[in-house]
Amino acid sequence: MDNPGFLTRLKVGLGRSRERLTSSVGGLFSPLRAVDPAMLDELEERLLAADLGVAASRKLVDELKKRKFASSDEVLPALKAGMVDMLPPPQHHDGVKPWVTLFVGVNGSGKTTTVAKVGRLLKSAGHGVILVAADTFRAAAGEQLEIWAERLDLPVIRQRTGSDPAALVFDGIRAARAQGVDDVLVDTAGRLQTKKHLMAELEKVRRVAARELPGAPHSTLIVLDATVGQNGLVQCREFHQAVPLTGIVLTKMEGTAKGGIVFSIAEELRLPVEYIGVGEKGEDLLPFSPAAFVEALFEND
């Protein structure tokens, strides 16, 4: 597919409208004018190509339509500012101990790797951390987390495949309280949001956690693959209904996917992105920065 760099195209476009601007009035003052429709189309396409979806893209572009700019150089910064504003700030941890975080999501989104990475991050910040391998469905999921735990020198609680994930969470919270641990990170089995019984199982995990420790789980993070399309919103909606979500971890951001679906999610559910995953290594996890994220969205591939 022929796809010249966006910035190049944009610059050409900008150049065109700039010429028009300066030649039209020819005065010292550049009057405020509406954005060139061709440029708006181009921007909308760029947003669509980043998985923002039709509604969110249109909304952002419509905002630009309403405004007038002294120069077309101001359009892109205005769009970016509007996008940054759409993203809610991350949640604050308020020192509750132990702080229980549930990681949920569809199959293959990167939950196990994310749990390990977050564990590493918290440990390096001086927290005591316990990992709970509550994915008792996928073959070798427990082993996978155990290998991570060894690498990172973190304790992990696991049982054999097929056991009750709620029981594991129960054990994890008990152990955390007994040992005075700060954070309990719970890996759960991947499930498609269309599987009613598996969503019910997740509800049970949450219920058991809340019963054992009032207020738990303190965070429930959905792990989203950045390559996901419009179904990402559906996933969040359905998981949110089963276990109220507090935030998002966006994984696999080191590829060419932009993860633009988080804008639609922010619009509808006000869920903040907490972390982004940028690789397969333990340290490949970054706290989310809305400005940097928006900037990356407009970078060339």
Added chain:
Amino acid sequence: MLDGLSEKFQRIVKKIRGEGTLTDANMEEALGEVRQALLEGDVNVDVVKQFIERVRERARGQEVMLSLSPAQQLIKVIHLELMRLLGGADAAPSIPGRVRDGLNLKDFPSVIFLVGLQGSGKTTTASKLALYLEKRGLTPLLASTDLQRPAAREQLRILAQQHKHPYFEGTSSSVVELGRECLNQARLKGFNPLILDTAGRLHVDEALMDELVALRDSLRPSEVLYVADSMTGQDAVRSSQAFNARLNLTGIILTKLDGDSRGGAALSIREVTGKPIRFAGTGEKPGDFEVFQPDRMTSRILGMGDILGLIEKAEETVSIKESLKLQEKLRKNRFTLEDMLGQIRQIKKMGSFADLMKMLPGGLGVPAGMDLDDRQLLHTEAIIQSMTVLERENPDIIDGNRRKRIASGCGRPVQEINQLLRSFAEMRKMMKRFRPGKRLAGLPRI
């Protein structure tokens, strides 16, 4: 989301249903909606552009068919074009004994690579594919060269054990050597084919892509299948294109179709790689794996039922003259029970009521919650048949005595006759609201 899309399509259909011909204006409006539907279905934005362009050309060149409304015609063009794109015409090469479901297994042992991004479902697919081929009389060997993800090979080994597939682990710590080891094992033990699960990798990871190319050059697989998550968005184009450029893929397997994504990525991947989609993963169980069906995918992406099938049935059974006559009657509000009987018989000719309903996208002009019982249709037919022609043409004359007679004639309770007459009166009232010249909206209410 599913509903949203099929609603959108119904809106398009309703919008142009009343119009006599496909004009440039109404077609552009409809195509605008189609564009949005495809984008919301995760079809890549450039692919959508090209698609709309082709549909526009085709629709313009279409002969106007009397039996189809302009909306139906446009939908038919869109449907056919989608089918074509998704490989409706992909004939599996037919070399007996060597090719199964489009898989080229000419070598002994043949090697099948499963490649793709992390988390797309390669390992699960490997085990499903093994079961699928075993059922067809082959003896595949499962192996993995995924030295990257912790416990990846363990996952495959456990799956193989659970489902009793032959599995080989090997000892090499280099991917290429490990691959050779697996191939030797298959050759030695007479397994065919070797299904090789590879590590998930990003298409931009040059080192890992190089490694995969080296593995390919060493093992010379006859199939390199790209495993793609059906929930993928716009990025599907970039990743599949890159994999295809480096490895010259031979086919695609689409996973997680048991979710509720529209699966527009299928279209994007097909379009940029030009490679056929062979199989679809449709559930958690090992047997949830089937040969890919373009027609089903087409309906899924558009969020509509098998509208094409319905249109074809209508084309076969509804004569143009009859439908024009009926339109005329409707226009003059002279629709009678006799006409209704004709309609019922036409519906019966098209198949069972329930079957027809299944083909419709979420209730096109059919009231929700309506009881779709074929017996009810039969009963209605019987009731009308028990009326005199005079009664059928002038239902207002049907008083209590006549109702009793009709009831005993058809063997249905009087209440059902009352109900039919009530619905018929209701229907006529509704029809009065139609503007002259409008087509009949969907099937008649019974």
